Amino acid sequence: MADSGTIIRLLVEKFPSQVEAIELNPKQTAVQIDPKIVAAFFEFIKTHPDLKMAYLSSISGVDMTTNIDIVYFISSIEYKHKLTVRTKVDRLGGKIDTISTVIKGADWFEREIWELFGVEFVGHPNLTQFLLPDDWDEGPPMLRDWTGRNFVKMPEIGG
């Protein structure tokens, strides 16, 4: 098991200007990466003999109002260490390379983020309608300013 410092040192050595350690909480090793290197980055941490991170728990999308954060949670079953990888894409019409070519399990997570946030994953094998109703035509609903035909906003209480 590699400790937090070792993991970050390995990553920064490999991608000197594109990877940067960020502080989330003491138990979580986290890095911010350049969205352009995402496929090469996951290829590296999957194949490196001291990292062997191939188990992708989840991919999150977060609407930060200025951009969308894509957050990858990945761990190694063999070494029992974890890594949180954060990257930024444009809020409207954002594009990022798929990692489903490296890690197959990313397929559905990426499809879900594409559908709910409108982020396009370039090179994804099957970016089609997934969880929303079959006849959905109101755009990605998880954006903070989204509104639709039957959407009722929570009224301000006490205002």
Add this chain to the structure above:
Amino acid sequence: MGIISRVPVIAEKIPGGAIVATSLEKVLNISRASSMWYLLFGTACCAIEMMCTGASRYDFDRFGMFFRASPRQADLMFVAGTITYKMAPRVKRLYEQMAEPRYVIAMGGCACNGGPFYYDSYAVLKGVDLIIPVDVYLPGCPPRPESLMEACIKLQEKIMHEKLQEWSSDKRG
């Protein structure tokens, strides 16, 4: 109406015989109210309460109620749980597949009007009465088994007051 209007309205035992004369309406209403087989259908936590009510502790069987896994054999549908816009056409189809007469109990806040998901939700249907007719609304999140049994008793009362003349009308289904 023919022969039906000539049948006595209340049950009457013919002296010395084993025959009971009553109205066809009453017999059919009793039969319907005493064996409401419900569709095994649930989409959220209300379904857990429904299962609990059907199991031995609360025992729906004593109302003559028993779940059927096919809408073709069901008389009653508990809409037990949140109905999303994706689920809504499926619920409607299940309802249409049920044979008449068919009854619906909207169980829980979500089925009544969207409940806790009324505001700020892109996915949840705001009341199942927007797609299918509802006989009894049962609030609660989720309702206790006692409430569900009360709703069934209310529905039985409703069925007992049904008029023969109304069966073929467009009032339901």
